[in-house]
Amino acid sequence: MNNILGGIVDRLGLGESQWMLSLTDEWGSIVGDAVAMHTRPGSLEGRILTVFVDSSVWLSEISRYGNKEMLEKIQGHTGGDHVRRLSFRLDPGTRATHVQSGT
Numbered sequence: 258m259n260n261i262l263g264g265i266v267d268r269l270g271l272g273e274s275q276w277m278l279s280l281t282d283e284w285g286s287i288v289g290d291a292v293a294m295h296t297r298p299g300s301l302e303g304r305i306l307t308v309f310v311d312s313s314v315w316l317s318e319i320s321r322y323g324n325k326e327m328l329e330k331i332q333g334h335t336g337g338d339h340v341r342r343l344s345f346r347l348d349p350g351t352r353a354t355h356v357q358s359g360t
Contacts, residue, residue: 276339277301280331287334288327292319297348304341306331309348320345 277298285293295315299307308327310316319327324343331340 273301276335280335283334287330292323292327295319299346301339304339305344306340306342307344307346310345311348313347316345316347 277300280287280298284296284298288296295311296319297309299309301307308319310319324345328340328343331343
């Protein structure tokens with residue numbers, strides 16, 4: 258029965274939605290409270306997690322110095338299969354250049 262439900266969940270794309278909800282709920286414990294105050298998970302596309310950042314200063318700092326550490330924390334918490342890279346953007350409604358980082 259679990260295999261049947263799992264297949265239905267996967268076909269409907271609900272597994273990914275549930276995964277993102279869990280990531281959002283646990284964001285502070287994953288990345289730390291200080292970082293969580295300025296960031297939030299956005300979307301996951303092709304194993305690239307978009308992380309929204311609340312200011313251009315934080316965007317610059319986290320994309321330069323915090324990318325590897327944040328990626329490792331996320332992978333450690335969720336398993337390495339879901340997220341392979343992070344993409345940082347200013348939170349919607351603000352203007353900024355898109356910064357994409359990889360490992």
